[in-house]
Amino acid sequence: MTQLALVIDLNVCVGCHACVTSCKQWNTSGWAGPMVDENAYGADPTGTFFNRVQTYEIGSFPSTETVHFPKSCLHCEDPPCVPVCPTGASYKREDNGVVLVDYDKCIGCKYCSWACPYGVRELDEQQKVMKKCTLCIDRITDQTLPEAERQPACVLACPTNARLYGDVHDPDSEVSIAIRERGGYALMPEWGTKPANHYLPRQKNHMHISEEDLQRSDNPLTKEDITVYSGEETLDDVSW
Amino acid sequence: MHPAFSVIFLTTLIGAGQGLFLALFTGQLYSTIHLVEEQPGSFYAVGSALSLLLLIAGLGASFFHLGRPERAWRAAAMWRTSWLSREVIVLPAMMGIVFFYGLFHWAGWTEPFIVFGDGALPVDTTFVLGLLGVIVALALFVSTGMIYASVKFLEEWHSPYTVVNFMFLGTASGFMLAAAYSAWLGNNLVGFFGTWAVIATLLGLGTRTASLFRNASLKHQSTLQTAIGIRHRSIEQKSQGFSASSFNTREFFHHQSPATLKLVRNAFLVLVFPVPIALILLAYLLESPTLPIAAFALQYLGLLAERWYFFAEAEHPQNLYYQQIS
Ligand code: SF4
Ligand code: SF4
Numbered sequence: 001m002t003q004l005a006l007v008i009d010l011n012v013c014v015g016c017h018a019c020v021t022s023c024k025q026w027n028t029s030g031w032a033g034p035m036v037d038e039n040a041y042g043a044d045p046t047g048t049f050f051n052r053v054q055t056y057e058i059g060s061f062p063s064t065e066t067v068h069f070p071k072s073c074l075h076c077e078d079p080p081c082v083p084v085c086p087t088g089a090s091y092k093r094e095d096n097g098v099v100l101v102d103y104d105k106c107i108g109c110k111y112c113s114w115a116c117p118y119g120v121r122e123l124d125e126q127q128k129v130m131k132k133c134t135l136c137i138d139r140i141t142d143q144t145l146p147e148a149e150r151q152p153a154c155v156l157a158c159p160t161n162a163r164l165y166g167d168v169h170d171p172d173s174e175v176s177i178a179i180r181e182r183g184g185y186a187l188m189p190e191w192g193t194k195p196a197n198h199y200l201p202r203q204k205n206h207m208h209i210s211e212e213d214l215q216r217s218d219n220p221l222t223k224e225d226i227t228v229y230s231g232e233e234t235l236d237d238v239s240w
Numbered sequence: 241m242h243p244a245f246s247v248i249f250l251t252t253l254i255g256a257g258q259g260l261f262l263a264l265f266t267g268q269l270y271s272t273i274h275l276v277e278e279q280p281g282s283f284y285a286v287g288s289a290l291s292l293l294l295l296i297a298g299l300g301a302s303f304f305h306l307g308r309p310e311r312a313w314r315a316a317a318m319w320r321t322s323w324l325s326r327e328v329i330v331l332p333a334m335m336g337i338v339f340f341y342g343l344f345h346w347a348g349w350t351e352p353f354i355v356f357g358d359g360a361l362p363v364d365t366t367f368v369l370g371l372l373g374v375i376v377a378l379a380l381f382v383s384t385g386m387i388y389a390s391v392k393f394l395e396e397w398h399s400p401y402t403v404v405n406f407m408f409l410g411t412a413s414g415f416m417l418a419a420a421y422s423a424w425l426g427n428n429l430v431g432f433f434g435t436w437a438v439i440a441t442l443l444g445l446g447t448r449t450a451s452l453f454r455n456a457s458l459k460h461q462s463t464l465q466t467a468i469g470i471r472h473r474s475i476e477q478k479s480q481g482f483s484a485s486s487f488n489t490r491e492f493f494h495h496q497s498p499a500t501l502k503l504v505r506n507a508f509l510v511l512v513f514p515v516p517i518a519l520i521l522l523a524y525l526l527e528s529p530t531l532p533i534a535a536f537a538l539q540y541l542g543l544l545a546e547r548w549y550f551f552a553e554a555e556h557p558q559n560l561y562y563q564q565i566s
Contacts, residue, residue: 108307
């Protein structure tokens with residue numbers, strides 16, 4: 001079975017929100033749209049987004065670190081949001097594991113949003129149906145697009161390549177290897193939702209530089225005689 | 241969670257409607273075996289109409305909760321997995337039974353078709369409908385309660401208390417209404433219904449305070465650490481990703497001060513339990529026809545506060561992600 005998913009690399013996410021805007025642009029004008037904004041130029045603008053980038057500060061000053069944290073539907077393998085839906089509008093695709101909402105069936109009861117611990121479902125204020133990340137299902141399954149473009153809009157937009165996309169059930173895929181070799185983890189594992197999306201933790205490379213590395217023992221400088229002579233007999237004085 | 245009035249009215253109104261039906265049938269049961277005075281068919285018919293009215297009002301309130309009420313019929317589809325879907329099926333079933341129960345009483349179709357034990361227990365159609373109604377009313381209480389109790393990460397709700405509270409409190413207010421109805425008619429079932437109302441209220445007091453104590457010492461499993469998966473004792477959100485509000489900040493936060501919450505809690509603890517019990521006792525002593533009505537009205541008011549608090553008290557784990565605008 002295929003389970004498509006994203007792997008977010010927290011090492012390189014710079015919090016630029018390119019994924020947020022490209023997601024909104026693609027999806028508001030596509031199959032999953034519109035993603036309406038209300039009061040966009042007023043004091044309290046609000047709107048539907050499938051993806052948000054948040055920022056956290058880890059530690060206390062001065063030893064702090066800033067972590068930018070993109071968050072969208074994790075396409076859980078055991079999604080609690082699906083069985084609670086009374087209409088069957090929320091479903092998980094059998095063929096690729098993407099969790100979707102059928103806007104024609106949804107009654108806007110919001111129960112699925114209560115049943116998602118991650119807060120990634122948003123009720124559209126005008127269409128009054130539940131919306132969430134589709135993993136750009138209309139891009140990734142579109143056979144008319146060149147292979148390289150059959151990826152979610154956010155993945156294509158990310159300038160630092162912080163978003164990897166692929167099949168997490170295929171052990172040889174880029175995402176599986178990244179999860180396996182770079183400590184990919186799931187959010188809130190305590191609820192057994194088995195999120196398909198994973199996050200790659202910050203990894204710091206510490207380099208140890210010893211005095212010897214700077215002053216090599218075979219450093220030619222040390223071979224050179226830099227003694228200051230003050231009249232004593234030197235090699236030059238020896239007459240051959 | 242944000243306490244939505246649609247759901248507050250839905251759960252309290254249908255609770256009272258189911259409770260009233262349970263009260264009517266309890267009355268019928270007792271009069272069949274001659275423990276209380278027999279009542280005319282109109283007593284049950286008007287009572288059933290009242291119960292039906294409450295159920296309809298509750299259903300009406302629930303429509304305000306839906307974004308697309310015109311599609312509500314679709315909600316019956318997933319009864320295999322969704323408690324909400326089950327409620328959507330059981331509620332109309334309850335209405336149907338209450339309707340026919342009242343109709344049969346009103347039309348006087350109460351000829352027993354079977355008589356058990358030497359005339360001790362005559363069974364007629366209303367009796368069968370009543371028994372069926374009891375089962376369906378209990379199923380409805382369970383469905384309504386399980387909608388909340390089945391969401392495991394809403395830990396304040398994920399407990400059997402949620403279901404029994406809905407059951408006892410709904411039953412209490414229904415019996416209270418039956419007592420008020422009897423007092424208004426001036427029949428002598430006020431004491432009978434009043435006694436059961438007090439018993440149900442006391443049971444509700446037990447389970448509701450137990451759930452309050454449980455939730456007061458609840459330790460949430462999710463933390464900011466598990467939410468973003470970083471092991472560090474001090475993590476602070478600096479930005480939730482947008483500058484104003486979103487569905488996530490509207491639907492899952494009550495935006496009220498802790499003092500307001502405490503006030504509402506104390507208000508419902510007074511209005512739901514001691515006040516109606518005292519009024520019913522007083523009504524019994526004074527044989528007042530109006531005090532039971534006041535008892536029901538005040539208890540219902542208290543139940544609105546109770547349900548408001550029930551929602552406001554629940555902390556959704558998604559709130560961990562929405563702590564700081566920027
Ligand atoms: S992240 Fe939430 S909405 Fe997405 S599949 Fe998991 S539970 Fe459902
Ligand atoms: S809001 Fe729509 S998708 Fe969500 S549970 Fe209700 S009907 Fe299903």
